[in-house]
Amino acid sequence: MSSKYSYQPCREFHVVVLGAGGVGKSCLTAQFVHNEWIESYDPTIEDSYRTQISVDGRQVVLEILDTAGTEQFVAMRDLYMKSGQGFLLVFSIASKSSFDELTTLREEIIRIKDDDRIPIVIVGNKADLEDQRAVNRASAFALSQRWDAPYYESSARTRINVDEVFTDLCRQLLRRDDLQDQEQNDPYYQKAEEAAAKRKARRKKRKERCTIL
Numbered sequence: 001m002s003s004k005y006s007y008q009p010c011r012e013f014h015v016v017v018l019g020a021g022g023v024g025k026s027c028l029t030a031q032f033v034h035n036e037w038i039e040s041y042d043p044t045i046e047d048s049y050r051t052q053i054s055v056d057g058r059q060v061v062l063e064i065l066d067t068a069g070t071e072q073f074v075a076m077r078d079l080y081m082k083s084g085q086g087f088l089l090v091f092s093i094a095s096k097s098s099f100d101e102l103t104t105l106r107e108e109i110i111r112i113k114d115d116d117r118i119p120i121v122i123v124g125n126k127a128d129l130e131d132q133r134a135v136n137r138a139s140a141f142a143l144s145q146r147w148d149a150p151y152y153e154s155s156a157r158t159r160i161n162v163d164e165v166f167t168d169l170c171r172q173l174l175r176r177d178d179l180q181d182q183e184q185n186d187p188y189y190q191k192a193e194e195a196a197a198k199r200k201a202r203r204k205k206r207k208e209r210c211t212i213l
């Protein structure tokens with residue numbers, strides 16, 4: 001195949017890291033972007049990082065937003081969610097409440113993005129604290145199946161599955177992008193879309209004309 005056909009433009013995605021306070025969002029991000037481990041706990045307000053990675057041979061620029069998990073900053077969440085195209089939903093395997101919080105977060109994402117197929121990866125962090133485990137794997141996998149979103153157990157401390165969670169999210173985003181491109185370039189799809197829009201408009205018109213006496 002000539003290089004003309006194999007050229008793939010570099011994609012840029014906005015990724016948001018969400019989860020309760022202290023679950024390790026900043027540490028995961030710092031390990032992924034800078035390969036560094038942070039022992040101290042300094043609650044985040046908002047930090048953003050830009051990094052370039054290669055996923056299955058394709059270049060991807062990631063704009064990563066590391067968000068605040070503590071209650072006092074929850075008002076900013078709507079803004080984070082609006083700007084995000086993909087989300088890492090992080091809990092700590094040593095905290096049941098942080099696992100329970102993910103449900104509310106996902107509901108908010110779906111409401112704000114008005115899209116229930118938004119790319120998500122569920123991350124059970126602090127996997128090195130097995131002796132303090134409060135969330136069993138079966139519950140996490142059940143959630144993963146219900147949401148049709150992959151689940152990983154990671155450790156920012158030992159660097160287990162740190163790259164994998166970001167890469168998986170990128171793969172989902174690339175797949176979604178490819179699909180949208182295909183749909184935009186497919187004349188049959190466009191015609192079907194136009195026909196569906198016309199049908200919808202006709203139905204709306206008919207409803208408007210119908211007066212109930």
Ligand SMILES: Nc1nc2c(ncn2[C@@H]2O[C@H](COP(=O)(O)OP(=O)(O)OP(=O)(O)O)[C@@H](O)[C@H]2O)c(=O)[nH]1
Nearest residue numbers: 022023024025026027039041044069126155156157
């Ligand atoms: N044992 C262990 N500790 C971790 C891990 N990840 C983070 N920590 C520790 O947990 C504490 C909180 O980590 P942060 O990354 O600041 O947590 P956060 O989710 O960003 O917290 P907020 O900014 O308040 O939302 C720090 O003391 C980290 O050293 C991990 O994988 N294993």
